[in-house]
Amino acid sequence: MSGEQRAGRPEFRVWAVDGLPEVREGDDLAKLIAAAEPDLADGDVVLVTSKVVSKAEGRIMAAADREAAIDAETVRVVARRGTLRIVENRQGLVMAAAGVDASNTPAGTVLLLPEDPDASAHAIREGLRAALGVEVGVVVTDTFGRPWRNGLTDVGIGAAGVRVLDDLRGGTDAFGNPLSATVVALADELAAAGDLVKGKAAGRPVAVVRGLPHLVGDQDDASGARALVRSARDDMFRLGTSEAVREAVAQRRTVRAFTDEPVDAGAVRRAVAAAVTAPAPHHTTPWRFVLLESEESRVRLLDAMKDAWIADLRRDGKSEESIAKRVRRGDVLRDAPYLVVPCLVMEGSHHYGDARRDGAEREMFVVAMGAGVQNFLVALAGERLGSAWVSSTMFCRDVVREVLDLPESWDPMGAVAVGHPAGEPRARAERDAETFLTVR
Template identity: 70%
Template sequence: MTLHVLPVTGLPEIDADSDLPALIAKAGSYQDGDILVVTSKIVSKAEGRVLRAADREAAIDAETVRLIARRGPIRIVENRNGLVMAAAGVDASNTAPGTVLLLPEDPDASARALRARLQQLTGVRLAVVVTDTFGRPWRNGLTDVAIGAAGLPALEDHRGRTDSHGNELAMTVTATADELAAAADLVKGKATGTPVAVVRGLGHLVTAEDGEGGRALVRPAADDMFRLGTSEAIRQAVTLRRTIRAFTPEPVDPGAVRRAVAAAVTAPAPHHTTPWRFVLLESAEVRTRLLDAMLAAWQRDLRELDGWDDALIARRTARGDVLRDAPYLVVPCLVMDGSHDYPDARRAAAEREMFTVAIGAAVQNLLVTLAGEGYGTAWVSSTMFCRDTVRAALDLPAGWDPMGAVAVGRPAEPPRDRPARGAEAFIEVR
């Protein structure tokens, strides 16, 4: 197979009054099965997507639906078409001073319209790819990618095929339209005024139907492991950390819990100590034994110390059902190893408070990390009211103080919306 990538030269400056398909048809000579690769800039100009804007940032704001990552003035965002890119594709290059260029409103629709008219004008079977320039995670440098397509499959699915050694391919899906975009850019360039190229020799890719277009290249949110930048992911995990009281029966991945514990033990602690221990209750038998022992201890105390009747006790202890219904429990424990001995009660109490703050920070790290892993959690304080019972049921050392229990599992339903909580009500400035 011989492949040719040919520039289409001689196109004039494009504006909203230009008949772009006619100009492209006139500028080149096309054969059946050619693939035309067209930079989005001239498509945007022909569609009137030039905006007079002294403030490019305001234009980016208007085109952005979600911030992915920010570092200084640089923003990676998701735009209206689901494309994740720098500055929402708002471009101040190759346009008149004082203006910015927006991406086509619907790049696939633009590709379909351009293809239909070009086939009419040229009388040959064509495909069209509309491109823009992207940066890429983990890689330096920019490359052109497809943001719209018509007349060819944007993706080629190799799954189920075998390689030259007879191995079945299980994951390989080729981004054909992106490969065409990058190849065409080798002859278009960035500053040569050549916005169109022809890829010839791949006529077998050209279809009678327009196809699903470049939209097929946008990874669904549920499959995107790199949907947020680091600081944004942390903020979202903190926001998503909600108390979940109903879980699915799906087992919890012990590796995810261990990763959460690894994050927990990075919390600050006094005197360079490590005052945390995390008891992971992975056995249903152990969970039941602990909860049964705790229930008996609570019932006894509420009856003997508080004088409650059976109905009131039943309502109070029912709050612990969230622990019984969860597929996984974590019991964080405070240890005072490395604490200072003070002879007076005031300083001794402050010493313990320091250690208590440290385990609170560790538990928060645990909860936030589990939220980032897609798990729901509920921190319940009940083990703190019957520590001897918990130590006996779990065979823990005398110096380990249980500090509640954390229920872990996949949420059975999304948490209810709650109003945003700003910081100002909780701040005093001196």
């Protein structure tokens, strides 16, 4: 495209740089680019493929086994399918194979991504300023796949002197409609434009964009291209399917302190939907979940349970001090903004007429109930909700049934406090799965 503005029409020009030699460790990339493209001008954006940056910085690793190199660069596995791994690497980027590349490098070696792509971009920018006296922006690029989309494209993984994001939130569109979620990834758009002329196998690792000087300036803030990486808190798709299940199981904790933030009733219902997929005997559905969404219902239940519990403790001969201490342990239910009472029903169970077999039949249903409650707790963790399963309703089932107006056949199986955790959960003690195994 022409770099000239015709009749106010926005235009830019992009071209690949010819004449760059094979880059080797220790080469000064800025000097090589300046020699190959001496006519760089203020406001240009220089797009540099990360592969040549890695070569110049010596990020070449002898590796007969590429998988071992990927392991070394991986911080967290996001998703896995066969030998393909999507991971978070040491630079905080989520990508295939941690960015480890075995192409265009001698046999028996692999290329790792630049250790700090933003710092690499800054060094190239400073080098071009020193060599040519120009103020340019620099974007270090790499090839990414993208969720929901087939095919690859180049994106910006390092940047200096370039506005990487254009936050349009708070503005309006051409029709006056408010823009509430529009943040444009400028560095990625520039990287993709450069890739159109560089090509993947053409041996042209550098491109130049001219005609967009408003994107270039003294913007060497600390974030650089790191600003393009979505934080864990904001990432709705942080994990692959199987990894998400394992992560939710691992992250489930008993939470005993909650914030005042209201609980999304829809999230609880989604957790119930997960709960009732648990296995159960005889094709039955032995789970019922009573949702206490109003403060009035929670207080009424907990006050009645407290009275029953105190009466039991006094019959057991406990001191008033001991009773008060035990009652305080139940405050987690009172402090939670949402309560759920899981109940067991024995509909569809078999009756054999002898205590041994009938006892085993009930145990099967209790196990199914436990599976349902575990599904429920894990699903709540997946919704970023904390929970605490407390057994107290099992000790005063008649009281619970009366206060909540439940059928006689429903057996309350504890209560689950639900809410947003007031702090980070304590680390769980390490458990070696091998100590829980017996192999025959």
